[in-house]
Amino acid sequence: MCILAGDFNLIARAADKSNPNINRRLMAAFRAFINELQLKDLYLHGRRYTWSNGQQNATMVKLDRVLFNEEGNAMMPSCLLQALSSDMSDHCPILLTCDANFRPVQRFRFKNHWVRMDGFQQVVNAAWQADPNCRDAYLLLHRKLARQSVARFEFAYDW
Numbered sequence: 687m688c689i690l691a692g693d694f695n696l697i698a699r700a701a702d703k704s705n706p707n708i709n710r711r712l713m714a715a716f717r718a719f720i721n722e723l724q725l726k727d728l729y730l731h732g733r734r735y736t737w738s739n740g741q742q743n744a745t746m747v748k749l750d751r752v753l754f755n756e757e758g759n760a761m762m763p764s765c766l767l768q769a770l771s772s773d774m775s776d777h778c779p780i781l782l783t784c785d786a787n788f789r790p791v792q793r794f795r796f797k798n799h800w801v802r803m804d805g806f807q808q809v810v811n812a813a814w815q816a817d818p819n820c821r822d823a824y825l826l827l828h829r830k831l832a833r834q835s836v837a838r839f840e841f842a843y844d845w
Contacts, residue, residue, distance in 0.1 A: 687761055688723060691752040693737075693777065698727065704735060704746040725753040728782075733769030736778045750780050 696716040697703050720727075728751070730736070735746035752767050762784045770779045800806055813830070819824045 687757040688725065688755040689752065689758040689762075690725070690754075691780075691782065693750050697747060697749070697750055700736075702748040704744070707745075720753060721742065723753075724755050726755070726759070728752040728754060728765060728767045730780065731766065731768045733778055736769065737776055740776055750777060752780070752782055 694716065697708070697713050697830045698720060700706075700708055700713070730748070730751070735748050736750035737748075738744045738746045752765075755760075755763075764785060766785070768781045768783070770781055772779050816830075820828050820829060
């Protein structure tokens with residue numbers, strides 16, 4: 687199991703820095719290190735960058751991170767990494783919580799190829815025309831869209 691946490695003073699991607707002044711050689715070396723150890727970056731909730739130089743036209747960078755391999759993820763599958771605020775440092779503190787009750791949200795992802803599948807239009811029409819028995823126009827629209835999403839999901843997975 688491998689879990690590494692800390693201030694790495696390196697970026698793994700160009701998006702980890704708020705300006706284009708990037709040392710691509712060091713970035714590639716850090717990414718090669720991450721790939722060699724087969725590590726993944728734990729998603730940071732609440733903030734994109736963890737360090738700022740505090741100037742008027744601030745440079746912001748994601749330097750602080752938690753990296754883990756598949757074995758580490760299997761041992762602690764419900765970890766949450768949160769950015770905290772601080773006036774004491776140019777780094778934002780990060781809090782790693784490993785709580786068995788935390789479950790990341792499974793987001794619905796629409797797949798473009800679904801529209802080409804046989805029966806797709808019929809499923810959408812049936813979901814849209816179903817009467818959710820509601821008088822509030824906004825709630826009615828919400829329910830119809832929700833039913834359509836569920837119908838897409840069921841159609842896609844042939845439940």
